[in-house]
Amino acid sequence: MSLYVTELRRLAKRRLTRVMLVLLVLGLTGIVTAFAFSSHKLSPAVIAQAQAESDANFRDAVKDWERSIADCDAAKARGEQTEDRYGPNCGRDWKPTPEMFDPKWNLPYQFDFRAEFGVFIAVFAGAVALFAFLIGASFVGAEWSTGGMMNLLLWRPKRLTVLGTKLAAVLTTLTGVTVVLGALWTLAFWLIASNRGTTEKVTSGVWQSAGISGLRAWGLILAVGAVAFALASLGRHTAMALGVAVGVGVVSEIGIRIAMTIAGVRFGDRWVLSTYALAWFEKKWTLVDYRSCELVQGECTPKEMLVTWQDSALVFGIGTAVVMVAAFWMMRRRDIT
Amino acid sequence: MxxxxxxxxxxxxxxxxxxxxxxxxxxxxxxxxxxxxxxxxxxxxxxxxxxxxxxxxxxxxxxxxxxxxxxxxxxxxxxxxxxxxxxxxxxxxxxxxxxxxxxxxxxxxxxxxxxxxxxxxxxxxxxxxxxxxxxxxxxxxxxxxxxxxxxxxxxxxxxxxxxxxxxxxxxxxxxxxxxxxxxxxxxxxxxxxxxxxxxxxxxxxxxxxxxxxxxxxxxxxxxxxQHSHGGVRVRLDAAEDLAAAAELLGRAGVAVTRHPDHLMLAGVDKPATVSRLLAEQHLYVSELAPVAVDLESVFLEITATAPVPGQHRQVDQSAKIGEPGHAGTTGGWGA
The missing domain is CATH 3.40.50.300 (P-loop containing nucleotide triphosphate hydrolases)
Known part of the structure; x- marks a missing residue:
């Protein structure tokens, strides 16, 4: 227990942890602030103003239409060709109608908590996952590269226990940060929706769905932190994790995508990691093979492939487990020089 | 203990x-x-x-x-x-x-x-x-x-x-x-x-x-x-007697190295025997000093890592036990 508490203290004392936490909070605060200003509550006065704007626009359009017909008739009387410019029958058939000027178009943006908060859970998860990656990688990577790990092992000569305790400290910290900031994030958007948006139709089912999305976000954050930790431990340097992340990003998102397209592989995006990230947040992600209609005459519905969040759990779970096992195995086997 | x-x-x-x-x-x-x-x-x-x-x-x-x-x-x-x-x-x-x-x-x-x-x-x-x-x-x-x-x-x-x-x-x-x-x-x-x-x-x-x-x-x-080798430095009253002293000590089984103004003896257990041997032949010593060794010289000798003019010793070139006089050719890296 003392080692666990010490590692929590060590992580909290690290400058990178503090700086990145401040940056994370500033970034999230910036998003919330900007969003709060962009959302406007649709009060009766705002709706009436939008209606008035719409009516005025309609009247202006009618006037323009009438002027256009008059201009067209005058041109016709001078013997000019009018079809190209004014259309047939001087455009009399195109009289503007009130339906063409929907007042909604003049309404300012209003945040709808029910419809849109899910997207912001994904945004939050992305930001915290980045934080998790840096903290997880540097916590063990810097310990290796500065000799801190060796010092610690002289005190606690149980390699797996030491590595496991450090990992537990990272995951605990990430959980704490996720829970606290996640609660503040939810509260902030609820307040935005309450004061400058709408909370209509936010039923218990909506909260339940948001809660499940939050759990998936938490799982992703922990997985990213754990993978970064394991990679940095394998390479005994923070840069190892960063290098692998960049490498995987380039290979998966660019290399595989191009290779699959050139090779003509059906549903090539199923080999791309971001597909599973999208499915993880959206619960399911549909891949469409438009080439399946290439030689079909007439109506064709392209073939589809569904990637579910369970598929994502399998991919990310196996990937995380493999890296973790490798890190602990190497910790047990490799000499510390 | x-x-x-x-x-x-x-x-x-x-x-x-x-x-x-x-x-x-x-x-x-x-x-x-x-x-x-x-x-x-x-x-x-x-x-x-x-x-x-x-x-x-x-x-x-x-x-x-x-x-x-x-x-x-x-x-x-x-x-x-x-x-x-x-x-x-x-x-x-x-x-x-x-x-x-x-x-x-x-x-x-x-x-x-x-x-x-x-x-x-x-x-x-x-x-x-x-x-x-x-x-x-x-x-x-x-x-x-x-x-x-x-x-x-x-x-x-x-x-x-x-x-x-x-x-x-x-x-x-x-x-x-x-x-x-x-x-x-x-x-x-x-x-x-x-x-x-x-x-x-x-x-x-x-x-x-x-x-x-x-x-x-x-x-x-x-x-x-163990590594002092019984070294003794000898100076005589008259420097011209060094040659005779060296010959006398050599005949007595002492390893002698001549220097311009003194002799260096090796393998001497009791320096007093040197004094007595020379005095018997009317050769009188003005200095009879055991040469003390320090850990550094012993270390250099044991490990065969003493610098040699004109040579650049490599890291792995040091003594291996059981191979006297053989500057090692194996072992060593990673330490």
């Missing part, structure tokens, strides 16, 4: 496709008695640090036996770790933590009372700079911090790898005094250093390693005596 540290036949082999097989430790033996300050010497790449790392569980040995405080290691390291303080090679600490934070976290990990942090900071002279970040420390200050971290547990066995590295002359003297004080308080100290004058001054016994094997061990005086 009981042994605090025992190493028998320790072996560590590194295999590399490019560099082949190298024996960093090749059946190394070492024994340190309780309450000693024990010097652990060897040329660069001889296996000192590999030995210490293996002993402390950082490197897995390929063979041999090790015991600390009567417990077989590395198996029993978790049991004895609380009684062993160690620094291995250069002091390395997280640069953005202060000395107090560094020691406080170590104390936390090892269940050491927090009050001990200030005690060791005082002991190594870092009390007034304890709140500063380690990155601002000089090498000597980092070295002091490393010693402080090793002392934090108030260990029974203290292992220090080059503790005087980077210290100023005052710091070296303080470190010497500290080692002796700790030994007098009952702590056993194993000291790896290349400052052989210091080792000779403060160590009770030494172990010398070369190419992964022990080449000498025992009390310092004994090791020096």
């Amino acid at each position: 009981s042994a605090v540290l025992e190493i028998e036949g320790l072996r560590k082999t590194y295999k590399s496709r490019r560099r082949g097989v190298r024996n960093a430790l090749d059946g190394f033996d070492m024994r340190v008695e309780a309450g000693q300050v024990h010097g652990f010497l060897g040329p660069n790449g001889s296996g000192k640090t590999t030995t210490l790392r293996t002993l402390l569980g950082l490197i897995q040995p390929d063979g041999g036996r090790m015991a600390i405080l009567g417990h077989e290691v590395p198996g029993a390291l978790p049991t004895v770790a609380g009684q062993v303080g160690a620094i291995v090679e250069s002091p390395q600490f997280f640069p953005h933590f202060s000395a107090r934070d560094t020691l406080s976290l170590l104390a936390g990990a090892g269940d050491v009372p927090a009050v001990r942090v200030d005690e060791v900071l005082e002991l190594v002279g870092l009390r007034d700079r304890a709140g500063e970040r380690v990155k601002t420390y000089s090498l000597g200050m980092k070295q002091r911090l490393a010693v402080a971290s090793a002392l934090l547990k108030n260990p029974k066995l203290l292992i220090l790898d080059e503790p005087a590295n980077g210290l100023d002359p005052g710091g070296i003297r303080e470190m010497r005094t500290l080692m002796r004080t700790l030994a007098e308080s009952g702590m056993t100290v194993v000291l790896s250093s290349h400052i052989l004058g210091e080792i000779q001054l403060i160590c009770d016994e030494v172990t010398i390693i070369s190419l992964g094997r022990r080449v000498a061990a025992g009390p310092v005086e004994q090791v020096l005596a």
Whole structure:
């Protein structure tokens, strides 16, 4: 227990942890602030103003239409060709109608908590996952590269226990940060929706769905932190994790995508990691093979492939487990020089 | 006397496709008695640090036996770790933590009372700079911090790898005094250093390693005596008598080297016999001085690492036990 508490203290004392936490909070605060200003509550006065704007626009359009017909008739009387410019029958058939000027178009943006908060859970998860990656990688990577790990092992000569305790400290910290900031994030958007948006139709089912999305976000954050930790431990340097992340990003998102397209592989995006990230947040992600209609005459519905969040759990779970096992195995086997 | 540290036949082999097989430790033996300050010497790449790392569980040995405080290691390291303080090679600490934070976290990990942090900071002279970040420390200050971290547990066995590295002359003297004080308080100290004058001054016994094997061990005086070769410098009242004296001593079986104003004799057990032998032939000595050897010259001789003019000795070129006069051709890297 003392080692666990010490590692929590060590992580909290690290400058990178503090700086990145401040940056994370500033970034999230910036998003919330900007969003709060962009959302406007649709009060009766705002709706009436939008209606008035719409009516005025309609009247202006009618006037323009009438002027256009008059201009067209005058041109016709001078013997000019009018079809190209004014259309047939001087455009009399195109009289503007009130339906063409929907007042909604003049309404300012209003945040709808029910419809849109899910997207912001994904945004939050992305930001915290980045934080998790840096903290997880540097916590063990810097310990290796500065000799801190060796010092610690002289005190606690149980390699797996030491590595496991450090990992537990990272995951605990990430959980704490996720829970606290996640609660503040939810509260902030609820307040935005309450004061400058709408909370209509936010039923218990909506909260339940948001809660499940939050759990998936938490799982992703922990997985990213754990993978970064394991990679940095394998390479005994923070840069190892960063290098692998960049490498995987380039290979998966660019290399595989191009290779699959050139090779003509059906549903090539199923080999791309971001597909599973999208499915993880959206619960399911549909891949469409438009080439399946290439030689079909007439109506064709392209073939589809569904990637579910369970598929994502399998991919990310196996990937995380493999890296973790490798890190602990190497910790047990490799000499510390 | 009981042994605090025992190493028998320790072996560590590194295999590399490019560099082949190298024996960093090749059946190394070492024994340190309780309450000693024990010097652990060897040329660069001889296996000192590999030995210490293996002993402390950082490197897995390929063979041999090790015991600390009567417990077989590395198996029993978790049991004895609380009684062993160690620094291995250069002091390395997280640069953005202060000395107090560094020691406080170590104390936390090892269940050491927090009050001990200030005690060791005082002991190594870092009390007034304890709140500063380690990155601002000089090498000597980092070295002091490393010693402080090793002392934090108030260990029974203290292992220090080059503790005087980077210290100023005052710091070296303080470190010497500290080692002796700790030994007098009952702590056993194993000291790896290349400052052989210091080792000779403060160590009770030494172990010398070369190419992964022990080449000498025992009390310092004994090791020096074994390699003194009975050297004696002789000057005569009349320098023109040196030739006659050299011939006389040579006939008596003494190895003589002539110099312009004196003779150097080797293999002389009792210098008084030289005086008597010469006096019998009316050759009178004005100086008869046994040539004292120091640990440095013994070390250079044993390990065959004395510099030779015009030659550039390579790291792996040192003596291997059982191969007299043969500058080693194998072993050594990775230490």
